[in-house]
Amino acid sequence: MATSDESEAIAQHSLRITDVVNEPLAFLTPIGGYENMPLVSLEEAVKPLVPFLPAVQSHAYVAKQRCEHPTDDLTSDESASIMLYTMSWDPEDKCLYAALNKTLRSSENRDRNLKPWHLYLRLFLNALYRLPPLRGVAYRGVKLNIKERYHKDKLIVWWAFSSTTTTFKVLESEQFLGPAGERTIFEIEYESGRDIRNHSFFPSEDELLLMAATQFKVISKLNQDNLCIIHLKETPPPFPLLHPVPLIVPPVHGPVLQEPIASASVSASPKLSKPEHRNRDLERNISEQKGKSCVDLCAKDLTSRDMEIVVYYLIYDNQFEFTGIKWLIFKTSSLFSGTEKQNTANDKGNHTYLPNQNKTLTTLNLSSNNIGDEGARHLADALTNNTTLTTLNLSSNNIGPKGARYLANALTHNTTLTTLNLWLNNIGPEGARHLADALTHNTTLTTLNLSSNNIGDEGARHLADALAHNTTLTTLNLSSNNIGHEGARHLADALTHNTTLTTLHLSWNRLGGEGARHLADALTHNTTLTTLHLWRNQIGDEGARYLCDALTHNTTLTTLNLTLTEIGDEGARHLADALTHNTTLHLSSNGIGDEGARHFADALAHNTTLHLSSNGIGHEGARHLADALTNNTTLTTLHLSWNNMGPKGARYLADALTHNTTLTALIFDANGIGDEGARHLADALTHNTVRHSSFQFQALTTLILDANGIGDEGARHLADALTHNTALTTLHLSSNGIGHEGARHLADALTHNTTLTTLHLSWNNIGPKGARYLADALTHNTTLTTLRLSSNGIGDEGARHLADALTNNTTLSTLDLSCNSIGDEEKSLLNNLKKRKKHVEINL
Template identity: 35%
Template sequence: AIALANALKENSTLQELFLGGNLITDRGAQAFVDLLVDANCTLQIIDLTDNNVSQDVLEKMNVLLARNRNGSPMGQVAGLFMRLNSNDPALKHLYVNDKEIGNKASKRLAEALSKNTYVTTIDISSNNIGDIGAISFGEMLRENTTLQSLNLKNNYITSSGGQSILTALHHNSTVTELELGDGVLGEMEQLQLEILLARNRAGQEMDSLAHYTQRLSENDPTLTAINLDQAGDDGLKMLSGALLQNTVLTELFLTSNDITDKGVKHLAVALEMNKTVREVSLYGNSITDCGAMMLLYVMQTNKTVTFLDLRKNEEVSEDLLEKLDLLTKQNRMNHTVQKLAVSNAVARLQANDPSLTDVSLNYEYLGDEGAMIYAGALKENTYLANLNLSHASIGDSGAQILASAVHNHPTLTCLSLAWNDFTRIGVTAVALALRKNKVINELDLSGCRGEDAGATALLELLLYNKNICKLSYDETGVPDCTIANIDQLLKRNSKFNTSFLT
C-alpha cells in the first residue's frame, strides 16, 4: 500500500482505487492520507473495506476524498457510484445533468443501474455520452425493473444509439417517460417510442387499479381517496364492485378516463349502496345524458355525495348538470347542518365558554344554513373576540342573519366574512348592523361583491362608527371618490382609537 501510494504521487488521472479485502493496516492507509493531502491528487474514491484500518484513519481519508469529489463535476458524480453499487434505498432520484460524464463513465453508471432496485428517475442530459453511452443505457433498460423516467437529451446521440434505446424498451415495462431530444429518432421510430411508453403507463395503471380494488375490498382504513388516469369502463366496473361494501373511501377522481355510460351504470349501483363517498369527479369523459340520468336517479336518495363533476362530457345537457348540482348542493347543506350540530365551537359558543375567544373556519363550507347556526350561537355569547368565517359560501341571507347577531355583540372586535357569495345586499346588511356597534374595530369583506351600493353603505357606516380602523372590501365597480372618502374616514378613526394603534 505504501509503495502504491508513492507511485501515485506522479499520477494525475486516476480517480478510483479499490483495495478491499487485503491486509492493509493504519500504516498503509496513512500513506494514502498523505497522498490525498497533495492538492494535485485526483483520487475521489478509495475502497479499503475488509482491511485492518481504524475508523480514525478512515475518517481522515474520507474527508480528503470528499474534498476531491466536491471540487469537480465528475467528483460530485463519483460518490453516487458507491451509493448505486451498494443499492442505497435512499437514492431514488439521480440528477447528474451537465457533469461532463462522457461515454466511459456513463457506461459504468448504466452497469450500476442494471442491478439497482431503488432509483426511479434519472436525468443525465448534456453529458456527451454519445452512442456508446446510449447503447449502455439500452442494455441497462433490459435488466432494470424500477426506473420510470430517463432523460438523455443533448448527448450527441445519433439514430444508432436511439435505436438501441428503442429496441430495449420492448423488453422494459416500467419506464413511462423517456427523452432523447429532437432528431434522434425518425418520425416512425418516435411514434413507436410513444406507443411503448403509453403501453407501460397503461400497464402500471392496471396494476394500480388491481391494487386499489383489493384495498377497497379489504376496507383498508388508510385508503380514503383514489385518483386514476386510464381506468376506462372495465376499471370503473372493478372499483364499483369493491365500493359496494367499502366504508372508508371518501373521494373518487376519474377525470379523462374514457368512461362511457356503460361504466357509469356500475358506479350508479355502487352509489346506491355506499354511504361514505362524498366527492366524485368524472370530468372530461365520454358520458351522455343517459349516464347522467342514471346518476340523477341515484342522487334522489343518496344523501352522502356532496360533489359530482360531469363537466366536459360533451353529450351531457346543461339541464341535467344543473339538476345534479342542486342535489349535491342540498347534500352539502345537510352535511354542514349535521356537522355544526355537533360542532365543538358551536357548543362552546352556546355555553358561553369564557375561554373561547377565537373561532376561525376559513375555507369551511357553511352556506346560509351554517351561518344561521352560528348566528344563533352568537346571541348567547359574551366572550368571543375574533370570528373568521371567510371562504364559507355564505350568501345574502346568511350575511343578513349574521349581521343581526353581531350588531350589538359586547366583545367581538374582529369580524371576517371575506370571499363569500353575498352581494351588495349582504354588504349593506352588515354595514347597517354595525353602525352603533362600539366594539368591532376590524372588518374584512374582501371578495364580496358589494359594488358601488355596498361601498356607499360602508362609507355611511364609517360616518357613524368611529371604532372601525381597519376595513377591507372589494373595490370593483366603486368610484374613486368613494374609495378616497373611505380611506379618509379610516385615518380619522385611527387617530381616535388609540387602543387599536397600540
C-alpha cells in the first residue's frame, strides 16, 4: 500500500501530466523578456510573485533547504528553482507551476503578465539548460477524447512546460488514466527533454520535463475503442519560440553570478595532471571501450569536470587504478611487459608529464551532455597535440562562444581532425568568428556542423571570409542560424572564390527571395558545389526563378533541396525547366498543385529522384506524372507522400507501373487511396516484377503506403500480389486501420513470399489474433528480417505467440513490439529470448 507521501507524489505528477487539455495549440507570440535579466538567488527571484502567489516564499524556503547539496553540478538556487516548480499547495491555482503554465498559455496580455516571472524564469531556464538535453519517447494523456483538436501533419505548440513519463504503463494505472473509459494518450518523440528527478520534490516519480513553447508535428492518430493514441514528433521551429538565455555556469557552492563569464585566455599547454574528480560510471564506460577506434559517450550526463577524466584516461590512454586481485593481475602483467616502472612513475602524485596518446581512438561522440565551456577547454588542450582523433561530436553541450574559442585555438594547431560537430551549442556570432579565424589556418578539417547556433548574418560574414581562403573544408552546415539575405550575400560572395566546398546546408534560416538571388548569382560562377539545402526559407516563386536561371548555366550542382520554401505552380514551372541539369530535386511541402506536377512530368526524362511530397497534388497531377512515368527510363525514386491523389491517382500510377522499367521506390503514404487504391497498386505489383534476367528491367522494390486507410480489404489485395511478386523487398503499411483479418491475409502471403525483407504494420489494430497469424507465418518464412508491430493492442497473448515463433525462426533480426500493453512476465520472456538470440533486436 502506498504511503501518504507516495500518494501525494502520484497525485501531483498526475495533475501535471494530464493538464495537456489546457493547451491552446494556436501559434502565440514567442516567449521572452527574461533573457537579459540578472541571475539572482531563488529568494530574490520569487519576490515579484508574492502579490498573486502569497505562499510562494515559504515553499521556496523549503525547496532551498532541501537542495543544499544538489547533483548535476547545479547550484542550490538552480536546483531549488526546479524543486519549487514540482511543489504543489492549496489552493491549486495559487501554486507556482499552475500559475506559471496558465500565464504561458494565455494569449491576452501575456508579455505584461510575464514580467513578474522574469527573474524566476531566468533562474529556472538557466538550471534546465544546464541539464543535458535528452532524446527519446515519452507519454502524457488525459481522460478525455481530444483527438479532433490534433490533425495529421499539422504543427502544434505546447506553450507550457510539459510533464511527461517515460513509462507507458504509468498512464494505464488507476492513479493516472486507468485502463478503461475515454482516454487520449500522446506518444511523444522528444529531442530536448530534461530529466528533473534529481531535483524534484517527489524524486521517486518518473518525470521528464519538456521545455515551454515546444513545437510538434502530428504524425498519426490511432483509435482503439475508447482509446486514442496520438503520435507527436518534436520539430524545431525556424526561430526560437522560447528565447534562450545566455548560459551562466556559477561556482557550485559559490555566490550566484550576475553577468556571464568573461573571456579567459586559452591554455597554452595541455593539463596532464591526474584528475582528482571521480566518476565511476564514466570510468567503467571508458574501461569497457578501451582499444576501440570509436567510443560513444553520448547522453551520459557528463559535465566539465568529467572531461578531465576523458582526456586523461581515454585520449591520453592512462591506466586506471585497480584494487585487490585486479591490481595484482595488472601489476604482474606490467612486470612481464616491462611497463611497470613507467606506470608506477605515472601514478605518483599529481605532477604534469607527457603520456602516451591513445593510438587507436579515431572517433569520439560526446553529444547531448553538458560539458560547457570548461569541458571544451579540457578537450581543446588535448586536441592541440593529438594526432589520431579524426571525428569529434560535441553537439548539444552548451559550450557557448567561449568554448568555441578554445576549440578554435586547438584547430589552428591540430593536423588530424577532419570532422567536428557543434550543433546546438549557442556559440553565437562571436563563436563563429573564432572558428572562422581557425579555418584560415587549419588544413585538415573537411566537415563542420554549426547548425542551431544563432550565429546570424554577422557569424555568416565571418565564416564567408574564412571560406574565401580555406582550401580543405568540403561540407558546412549552417542550418537554423537566423541567417537572412545579408548573410546569404556574404556566403554567396565566398562561393564565387571557394573551390573546395561541395555541400552547404542553409535550411531553417530566413534567406527569402533576395537571399536566393545572391546564391543564384554565385551558382553561375561556382564549379564545385554539388549539394545545396535551402528548405524552410520562404524563397517563393521569385526566388525559384533566380535559382532556375542559375541552374541553366551551372553544371555541377546535382542536389537542390527546396522543401517548404513556399514555391507554387509558377516556381514549379521554372524549376522544371532547370531539371535538365539537376539530378536530384527536393520540392516537398511547396503547394505546387496539379499544374506544377504537370510541369515536372514534362521534365522527368532527365532526373533520377524527385521529391514532391505535401504539395496539394490531386488525381489530375497524378495523371500527368503517370503519363511521364510510362515511358520514363531514368527516374528511380519518386516521393509523393501527403498529397491528395486518392484512389483515382493510385490507379493512374498503377497503370504506369505496369509499363515503367526503372522506378524502384515509390513513397506514397498519406494520400487517401483506401482499399480501392490498394487494389490498383496490387494489380500493378503482379506485373511489375522480375520477369526475366535482362539487366534493362528494374522492378519496384520499395513501396511506402502508410496512413492511407486501406483497411483489411486493401491488405487482402496487397497480400494476393505478394504471393506472385518476386521483387518487392520493403512494404510499409502502418496507420492503415488493418485489423486481425488484414493481418491474416498478409500472414498467408508471407508463407509463400520469398523476397520481402521489411514489413511495417505499426499503429494498426491487429490485436492478439493478428499477432498469432503473423507468428504462424514466421515459422515458415525465411526471408523477412524486420517486422514492426508497434501500437497494435497485441497484449500478453500476442507477445507469447510471437515469442514462440522466434524460438525457431532464424532470419528475423528486428521486431518492434513497443506500446502494446505487454505485461512484465511476457516482457521477461522476450528479453530472455533476446539474450539467447543475440542477433535479434526486440523493442518493447
